Amino acid sequence: MAELPEAEWTRRTDLAALIAALGTDDNGQGNARYVGGAVRDTLLGIPVKDVDLATPLLPEAVIERLTAAGIRSVPTGIEHGTVTAVLPEGPVEITTLRHDVSTDGRRATVAFATDWREDAARRDFTINALYADPATRKVFDWFGGLSDLGYRRVRFIGDARQRIREDHLRILRYFRFQARFGSQPADHESESACAELAATLKGLSRERIGMEFLNLLSLPDPAPTVMRMQELGVLDVILPHADAAALARLVAEEQRQGAAPDAIRHLAALLPPDPSLAEQVAARFRLSGAQKKRLVHAAERVSGPKNAHALAYHVGREETEDWLLLDGGDIAPLKDWEIPVFPLKGGAVVARGVTAGPEVARVLLMVEAHWVAEGFPDAARVQELLDEALGE
Structure with a gap:
């Protein structure tokens, strides 16, 4: 017993x-x-x-x-x-x-x-x-x-097809539990039933599908399961154009750099870098405003070398980590680094004789750009940069 x-x-x-x-x-x-x-x-x-x-x-x-x-x-x-x-x-x-x-x-x-x-x-x-x-x-x-x-086997109770016909969301739940608990090879009958009835997912609310899929993507390594979903034709029903191989590359990068897994970043990896498509997916899955903003920003990523500190200053730490990890960049510079606050205010510029208005904004932007490019130097250097901007 x-x-x-x-x-x-x-x-x-x-x-x-x-x-x-x-x-x-x-x-x-x-x-x-x-x-x-x-x-x-x-x-x-x-x-x-x-x-x-x-x-x-x-x-x-x-x-x-x-x-x-x-x-x-x-x-x-x-x-x-x-x-x-x-x-x-x-x-x-x-x-x-x-x-x-x-x-x-x-x-x-x-x-x-x-x-x-x-x-x-x-x-x-x-x-x-x-x-x-x-x-x-x-x-x-x-x-x-x-x-x-x-045996670490995820298996439907009784007739797998009947269980799915009772609740179509069980298809996605099956893959989530398979990703979390299952071993390989997976239960053939369960996979076969999910593939056969994949189209029934279209009858569910997009919010339910989005929530369940994000639960799957939040796991440490959902890539093998998502790849299997693609092979069985299930992924195409809920997320056409997805690239499961790209998710596998991201997960490998997260593990190599010790980054915590993240559902929105995993979703971004599945999508091509297309902001308009990211907006459509965010609407389809009923993502929150913050989730949508982050997914769209990830879709705006560009390849090539990046200054991690400068990028984080402009767009935020989380968004920068997304860009770097999705492109194979190094997130180590962000560890234990606090995003600094630009120490120069408009009042200090006005005090130097600049008339309040657009000219103050122009000077601030100029000084800030040099400050960021120089790696956020101290207040004394900021005053020197202000002198330079004012031609003094």
């Missing part, structure tokens, strides 16, 4: 109080089990970010029991059975067991259930359908998830 190893999160006192508040059923069995990522990641020995619980209790009963125990709750997704317990060491989502009544590839109509296996059967992958009893730490596995974890 498999058991959930003890981990830092399993020793949380606030979590123990929450489980106690949910109580037991008529047979003395606990009304809560750990489920999903917390169980999977603990079995893999990697840090756990979020803790989720499943319960046969109806949402109203969950809220009632938490209130009685003095635990604040928020009905974050009560129509789908989810209540969030607000705890000192972090929120915990509690979801009532469910089964699907109908699905159309975009959304599901669910009904509440009391059978643990039935709830597990509606999940996407075997490694996400593992439950653990908080009291005994016994792991419940109905679909071979433990074996798949051992």
Whole structure:
């Protein structure tokens, strides 16, 4: 019998109080089990970010029991059975067991259930359908998830095509989990189903596709998986003109220089240096204003030697790192370097007899250009540059 190893999160006192508040059923069995990522990641020995619980209790009963125990709750997704317990060491989502009544590839109509296996059967992958009893730490596995974890295999529960028809986004989720957990060769049946049904992604909202794809691209090395998506025809559905090989080159550069992986930079690598196309992709994926600005700026990159400090001064550190890494440039000059503030103000120019207005701006720009070109010298040199600009 498999058991959930003890981990830092399993020793949380606030979590123990929450489980106690949910109580037991008529047979003395606990009304809560750990489920999903917390169980999977603990079995893999990697840090756990979020803790989720499943319960046969109806949402109203969950809220009632938490209130009685003095635990604040928020009905974050009560129509789908989810209540969030607000705890000192972090929120915990509690979801009532469910089964699907109908699905159309975009959304599901669910009904509440009391059978643990039935709830597990509606999940996407075997490694996400593992439950653990908080009291005994016994792991419940109905679909071979433990074996798949051992082989680092990402596999749909049951009929892969049926799982995808229930929710088309599972195609992208499959590749994200494959990039994070999977080994090679990948599960043939899962890949085949994703390739066959790739066109169904067109029926999803662009925001959902963008969010899931960026989650994949945020991983340390998504390049092999993205390359496989391209080979299977999936990438062309969501991002035509993508160059998976360019992403591989960027990831290699990030790893060589010790740069943290970044989803927007990875997305920029997939695109040709075309600002108008970057704007279209930003709109298609519903990127935020800041994300769009950065993606477009990355698309404006030019090849060749660059002065890292000067570039960072003009466009920002993050944007400069993007340009350098995308072009194979060195980001070392930016390490532990603070972008300086131009020490000369308009008032100082006016005090030298220049009439306020366009002439002041012209002088400031001239001095600033020389200051940047000389590598940001001290204030004394700035005064000398001002003298030169004024012809003194």
